[in-house]
Amino acid sequence: MADTTGTGAAQSQEHSQPQGCKKIFLSYTRPEIEQARAIIALLEEAGFEVWWDGLLEGGVTYLATTEAALEGADCVVVLWSQLSVESAWVRDEAQSGRERGCLVPLSLDGTMAPLGFRQIQMLDISAWDGKHDSPLAQRIINAVRMQCDGTPAPVRPVVPAPTRKPLSGRGAPGISRRAMVAGGIGIAAGAAALAMWQGGVFAPGDDATSMAVLRFANLTGQEEQNWFSDGLSNEVRSILARNPLLKVSAPTSSTANEDADDFAIGRSLGVSNILRGSVQLVANTVRVSAELVQVSDGLIVWAQSYDRDFSDILALQSDIAREVASALVPRLTGEEGLDLGGTDDPRAYEAYLRGQSLYQLTAGEESDRAALRQFEAAIAIDPDYAAAHAMRSTMLAAVANATSDADEMREYYAQATAAARRSIAIEPNLARGHLALGFAIDNGKGSRSEALPHYRRAEELAPGDADTQRTVAIFYAYGDQQDLAKAMIERVLELDPLNARAFHAAGFIALFARDWAGVIQRMEEALALNPNLASAQYAIANARLMQGDLAAARASFEAESVPVFRDTGLAIVAAQSGDADKARDLFARLVEGYGDSSLYQQSQVLAHLGDPDAAIAMLERAYDAGDPGVLLARNDPLLDPLRGHPAFERLLLERAT
Secondary structure (H helix, E strand, C coil): CCCCCCEEECCCCCCCCCCCCCEEEEEECHHHHHHHHHHHHHHHHCCCEEEEHHHCCCCCCHHHHHHHHHHHCCEEEEEECCCHHHCHHHHHHHHHHHHCCCEEEEECCCCCCCCCCCCECCEECCCCCCCCCCHHHHHHHHHHHHHHCCCCCCECCCCCCCCCCCCCCCCCCCCCCCCCCCCCCCHHHHHHHHHHHHHCCCCCCHHHHEEEECCCEECCCCHHHHHHHHHHHHHHHHHHHCCCCCEECCHHHHCCCCCCCHHHHHHHHCCCEEEEEEEEEECCEEEEEEEEEECCCCCEEEEEEEEEEHHHHHHHHHHHHHHHHHHHCCCCCCCCCCCCCCCCCHHHHHHHHHHHHHHHHCCCHHHHHHHHHHHHHHHHHCCCCHHHHHHHHHHHHHHHHHCCCHHHHHHHHHHHHHHHHHHHHHCCCCHHHHHHHHHHHHHHCCCHHHHHHHHHHHHHHCCCCHHHHHHHHHHHHHCCCHHHHHHHHHHHHHHCCCCHHHHHHHHHHHHHCCCHHHHHHHHHHHHHHCCCCCCHHHHHHHHHHHCCCHHHHHHHHHHCCCHHHHHHHHHHHHHHCCCHHHHHHHHHHHHHHHHHHHHHHHHHHHHHCCCHHHHHHHHHHHHHHCCHHHHHCCCCHHHHHHCCCHHHHHHHHHHCC
16 A cells, blocks of 8 residues: 555554454554554454554555555454545455455444445444443454354345434444445354354343334435435334334434434433434435334444435335344244235325325314325225224324314214225234224224224234324223223333323323322423323313312413313302303303314313202213213312212213223
């Protein structure tokens, strides 16, 4: 080597060589000599003989000596960086190691290996602090020792995906601007991952299979294409969550705090691994890169890039999920069922992803109706798209809950039920189909007994899906399974600790369990994550009311963003305060403003106005009208004045089943 952009590394002749020690050739760039010296010191302390050119004596034939050291090395360690990937000398030295099957690539700053060197497992050491007793230092030694002991290097494509932030604080680029190449996928990746697992390279422990799927970066340069990159990451997450051997953080937590770097997000979620990636759309070609990285030290467990025709994108999400699963667990639960409810038509899939993007907005009735139109468009293209039927049911139910027209509400729930049944008829094992059907039946018909089998089936089919488990937990809380609901929501909070909806659900579960302090704590945590969260203040006000703090209850009811909940609560506080006239004025406003869509709330107010017969009669009307509020009747503290009344208990026995 005659230039200073790429140099080999060697140990001095005077260094005593331990018996049985292995010879290491270190390739690096001269500007990064201090980082190279740290690696040399670590490897020498571990008993390796390290060759580097910094100690070449004067008069030595430079090229010949370097070539001899390179060819005689048991292992070639190359330090990839933003500088070294441009060095022809470093590439030549790395090629020698690759051809002889003894290459160990390390990334100093998170930069990916150049084209031609991405089939070898790379260890990202950008987070290494130089300490020899750190876990990352041990992984460097393990990787070199595995190579020197004759263990084949892990062979799987390694293409670090673009990231939102550098991998370290050293100004590492993090995002490669090189064109990505198509990658093959197969059994080799999983086998290599298993070899690394057994070799001790992966971090041990029960949390080794915990992960968060981060939002894939949109590299199209067009914000309106976010629906595709977000949708793809959500679908990959959904597939991974169905594997009971993986602990997958839920969507909201995985995409929370976008200003933080990827590893900070992983640490805040308490997961051991993050899956991140990027998406580009060029004409009809989809370019996707993804990588699975350990949070503790930046070790790239698995990575791949793909160039696919858009028509192939439907299988790509499952390919990624299978590869990640095989890299994280010693065995798979089986590939059957990973693609449940999908479509073969990319046009239908595009409409579906657009619908999912709108659904995730949770911005109100307008976005819900827009999402509904997209799912209906997907079904028009592919009538057998089970997942689209399930999501259509979900959106129909959301629109039903938002309408103030009782007749319209019943019609939407009828359509939601039919759509969910169609979904399950196409794919009986689709968790989201069973969840949609259970919700439509429970809310539309008020029949817990008919809805229960579908909630249970969804729970069985998606044990790692926090959204599914959260919804099932709430269903149990509506009935008499409070302990089960509480245990489930605690697991959900572990999976989804940054999701306001998870804490919101936990707050209502505490409300139905009559844990007033728990209600306030969970809802305050939910509001800290989302200050505009609907019905959170309503739940807090309920708890304050049950604690006898009327002033605090009134303040929370006044802060509630849902008008019907606010007005109902204020009427009850007025009644509890002895101001019956004000309570009746507010009740009249409730009737005038919301009509039959507020039958359940009218029953709540009448119960506190001391008219149990009228309250029970109104509650019976609510049951007849299919008012979703009646789901709360069994455990609703605002109906406590009716408890013990024979007509009320009989109504619950007859209707709340």
